[in-house]
Amino acid sequence: MSDSFLGDMFGARNRGGAAGSGQPWPMNNLWEAFDQLKGQFEQKTGGSRMAKGDVRAAVLTLLAEAPMHGYQIIREIEERSGGSWKPSPGSVYPTLQLLTDEGLITASESDGRKTYSLTVEGRAVVDADAPKAAPWESGPAKEGNRSGALAKAGIELAQAAAQVGRSGTPEQIGQATDVLAEARRRLYSILAQD
Template sequence: MNSPKPAETTPEVGTARPAETTPEVGTARPAETIAAAAEQGPSTAPASHRVFPPNRPASTLALPPAASLAGIAGIAGIAPARRRTNRGDIRSAVLTLLAEQPLNGYQLIQRITERSNGGWKPSPGGVYPALQLLEEEGIVRTEETLGRKTYQLSEQGEVYVNDNWDALAAVWADTTPAPDERLVEIGTLCEHVLTAVRHALDAADDARIAQVRQLLLDTRRSLYQMLAAAADETG
């Protein structure tokens, strides 16, 4: 007589797996870890967890609109700084500088640029009308030397500046240092790269997607290798 077979056990569907630990974002890593990240190959995670599925059908990929890509220039503070000015700002700047010494129009433009670390570069079309108005008000007087006007405070102007110094000097508190032009260029290049990626992936087939992905992986690897080399030098 045949004895009944024991029921086969099957793993329960939907059993929760233990959570996988992932390194904390932003944690400093030694050089060897950076180098390892640079050499990291394609992900072995399940297809549903991959950022780039291996066999994506040809289609127009949904990337952020072009306008939103401009934010990349803000990375590492590389967005160009621009200062909005009005006639009152130029007036205040001129008076505070003339309180230090007499200057001609060209020198005033230079001093404003220098005092703001390049963040504020007024045009002659803004400075000279302000000087003319101050002269008409009797706050500034001129002396002509070698065919060039030199501006200085009148007695009335000295009283005015002394009485209003705090308000006039506040104009310098709102100045922004000029951005590093090299970083500005890198920010622009980042925008151009993202735009190129958008065009390359427009209605792309599997081969094109693979090419774009590999280019980005190679670029990332090169940057990490550079960081690893710098960490070795400083370590």
């Protein structure tokens, strides 16, 4: 992120002011800048896709621990992958149906929700695959963990900066600009370390 980007975002360049205030509005292009920043993080960190068999393996691995419903499975996979892999309902629910058809899991309904659990056959499949790492512990999900956490932190930082820009005083906005400039310098110093 260049100083000019920070300057543009926090009002170093006068691009117009708040109506009647005579002061430049510091966040005229905030949302455009935020979307651009978010897009850059997502492009660099969101490109890894898991293989089709990984959803199946993840579902079986999780159900070996405890019975779950579909959205619990999705949340667990996302949490265990550090946010780098969140399978869609369109991949999890067909997998659950397939595993049910194969006799590896069963579904029971309670309070309008289907809860899935392993059958004896399903447990045997999981036990046979026990030496293998869970899908979120290897491959694209693991590789994405580090960069996914960085992207999330960057987006959260941009959201905090946006909040300061929307509701902060000119002094607070100046302090925020200094903090972001220092953070940028410190990040580059990390790369410069041996």
